[in-house]
Amino acid sequence: MYAIEVRNLWRIFKTRDGVVEALRDVNLKIKKGELFGLLGPNGAGKTTLIRILTTLLLPTKGEAYVWGYSTATEERKIRPIINMVSGGEYSGYGLLTVKENLWMFSQFYGIPGKVAKRRIEYLARRLKFEDILNKKVRNLSTGQRQKMNVARAFLTDPKVIFLDEPTLGLDVEVARVIRDFVKEWLLENDERTVLLTTRYMHEAEELCDRIAIINEGRIIALDTSDNLKKLVSREFSLVLRIHPKINISWINKIERVQKYLTREEENGLRVRIIMSREESIADVVDRIIKHGAKISYLKKEEPTLEDVFLKLTGRGLE
Amino acid sequence: MIEFLRAVKGRAYPRVIGALREPSWMLWDTFLPLLSLSAYVFVYRSLHAPREFEGFVILGGIMTAYWLNVLWGMASQFYWEKETGNLQYYIMAPASLESILAGMALGGMFSTTTRAIGILLLGTWLFKVDMSVTNPYLLLLIFVICLAAMYAMGMMFSSLFLLWGREAWVTSSLFEEPIYFLSGQNFPVKALGPYLSMAASIIPLTLGLDAMRQLIFPSSIKFALMDPYLELLFLSILTIVYLFLAKVFLRKMENIGKTKGTILTRWL
Numbered sequence: 001m002y003a004i005e006v007r008n009l010w011r012i013f014k015t016r017d018g019v020v021e022a023l024r025d026v027n028l029k030i031k032k033g034e035l036f037g038l039l040g041p042n043g044a045g046k047t048t049l050i051r052i053l054t055t056l057l058l059p060t061k062g063e064a065y066v067w068g069y070s071t072a073t074e075e076r077k078i079r080p081i082i083n084m085v086s087g088g089e090y091s092g093y094g095l096l097t098v099k100e101n102l103w104m105f106s107q108f109y110g111i112p113g114k115v116a117k118r119r120i121e122y123l124a125r126r127l128k129f130e131d132i133l134n135k136k137v138r139n140l141s142t143g144q145r146q147k148m149n150v151a152r153a154f155l156t157d158p159k160v161i162f163l164d165e166p167t168l169g170l171d172v173e174v175a176r177v178i179r180d181f182v183k184e185w186l187l188e189n190d191e192r193t194v195l196l197t198t199r200y201m202h203e204a205e206e207l208c209d210r211i212a213i214i215n216e217g218r219i220i221a222l223d224t225s226d227n228l229k230k231l232v233s234r235e236f237s238l239v240l241r242i243h244p245k246i247n248i249s250w251i252n253k254i255e256r257v258q259k260y261l262t263r264e265e266e267n268g269l270r271v272r273i274i275m276s277r278e279e280s281i282a283d284v285v286d287r288i289i290k291h292g293a294k295i296s297y298l299k300k301e302e303p304t305l306e307d308v309f310l311k312l313t314g315r316g317l318e
Numbered sequence: 319m320i321e322f323l324r325a326v327k328g329r330a331y332p333r334v335i336g337a338l339r340e341p342s343w344m345l346w347d348t349f350l351p352l353l354s355l356s357a358y359v360f361v362y363r364s365l366h367a368p369r370e371f372e373g374f375v376i377l378g379g380i381m382t383a384y385w386l387n388v389l390w391g392m393a394s395q396f397y398w399e400k401e402t403g404n405l406q407y408y409i410m411a412p413a414s415l416e417s418i419l420a421g422m423a424l425g426g427m428f429s430t431t432t433r434a435i436g437i438l439l440l441g442t443w444l445f446k447v448d449m450s451v452t453n454p455y456l457l458l459l460i461f462v463i464c465l466a467a468m469y470a471m472g473m474m475f476s477s478l479f480l481l482w483g484r485e486a487w488v489t490s491s492l493f494e495e496p497i498y499f500l501s502g503q504n505f506p507v508k509a510l511g512p513y514l515s516m517a518a519s520i521i522p523l524t525l526g527l528d529a530m531r532q533l534i535f536p537s538s539i540k541f542a543l544m545d546p547y548l549e550l551l552f553l554s555i556l557t558i559v560y561l562f563l564a565k566v567f568l569r570k571m572e573n574i575g576k577t578k579g580t581i582l583t584r585w586l
Contacts, residue, residue: 054410056575057575058577082410091402095336096335100331104331107328110320111324
């Protein structure tokens with residue numbers, strides 16, 4: 001039995017503007033004890049999949065199972081053994097302290113008061129927020145709030161936990177504390193399972209045993225991080241900063257340039273190019289200069305998951 | 319059952335602690351309604367209305383505090399919970415939504431009672447309202463059953479407000495003034511005539527106020543709509559009906575939310 005199994009899953013939303021296919025024929029099998037990553041940009045279908053798995057949404061077609069129970073018909077068996085954290089969430093009540101908020105949520109899972117108190121203290125120690133346990137939630141910083149949210153979800157000792165972009169918008173230090181905690185929590189019990197969605201490739205690479213790349217509702221690749229990177233093993237990335245901003249759509253015509261991605265920066269562009277021949281670097285530089293732009297930064301990089309995504313979809317992750 | 323009670327206690331806690339932690343709210347929530355009650359009292363005095371009418375106003379003020387809590391703290395609550403992101407965690411938790419609503423109701427009753435006591439004490443002291451309770455046990459029973467029926471109605475509305483999909487504050491505002499009028503907040507509801515006052519009896523506040531007025535101001539029986547025991551019976555029936563409908567609409571809300579995705583998905 002798998003911790004999570006998804007078969008031919010579709011989710012279609014009807015909106016005023018038409019029909020949105022949020023998930024299209026998704027298939028997944030996640031083993032018990034696995035930390036599985038779902039990597040994709042905003043609107044790829046990550047949150048919709050999590051909503052189905054957490055029994056908040058029904059699939060339009062197909063089936064989804066958590067711990068062997070159907071999410072459509074056996075939600076009462078699933079709910080006690082799962083929990084979820086979302087990035088940027090504002091759950092709880094501002095006038096309660098952190099400790100009171102956590103206790104309140106523990107009561108919805110029927111956890112006895114003494115057990116809840118012990119777990120809250122333990123999680124506060126592990127997630128390094130003991131100092132704010134008696135602080136009112138409305139006075140917390142974003143990072144402190146997210147640590148509380150993570151504790152809220154782990155407090156119920158779930159078998160399967162869904163982390164939906166849990167480090168979204170957090171500073172490096174808080175994100176590291178959360179990531180370290182998740183890794184240690186998994187090691188404590190062989191069967192604990194995590195489904196993590198993220199748009200941060202380094203997070204997926206650091207944490208996940210396997211990663212599925214999702215785009216426009218479809219899983220377009222699924223493997224370990226190393227195997228996924230083999231998809232671009234013969235390529236490398238060239239990262240440039242150029243200014244002023246110029247149109248570089250001609251860059252695709254240069255030999256061995258496979259895909260490119262631009263991001264606007266102050267007074268210029270950051271360009272990431274996947275290419276397969278070093279000799280072509282000179283052509284790229286030459287053409288940029290001929291178009292009247294200057295290059296202030298140039299670096300050749302090893303392929304990353306973002307390059308895999310770029311190669312597969314032609315677009316960036318963020 | 320223990321799990322149900324734990325969930326009730328958990329959700330009641332923020333309301334109970336909120337009432338105690340923010341005493342300034344209590345002051346304003348007591349003082350401001352008292353100002354509007356005073357206006358009615360002075361109108362009755364200037365018209366030389368019977369003295370018990372001033373008592374009607376104070377009692378109306380107390381019960382209106384509960385009605386406002388039902389509207390803003392129960393009926394609109396799932397909408398606010400959706401906006402803040404709590405609703406998905408309530409649905410996802412093993413606790414039933416009924417237990418969450420029961421916790422909201424008990425917590426809301428507690429916080430409103432502190433305000434209601436303030437209005438009662440200040441109002442009777444300021445306007446020298448003479449109360450002579452004839453049957454305190456029946457009065458207490460009617461008060462409790464009236465609250466149960468009102469909060470059951472609030473539970474029913476909590477799912478409906480979410481299903482209607484309008485901004486909750488708009489819907490709540492829509493229910494404020496008509497209920498003040500139909501419940502006879504500041505006047506004997508009998509004045510509305512037999513048909514309208516009977517129709518208004520589906521609002522628990524109407525029957526509760528009418529029954530309590532008879533028991534607190536015995537000389538006002540001539541203004542009464544019906545016998546308090548009969549009103550107690552109707553209030554009990556209303557409680558059961560609204561609780562049943564609350565359960566039905568909760569399931570419907572959850573089902574529509576899961577099939578259409580409109581309850582929790584903000585962009586739809």
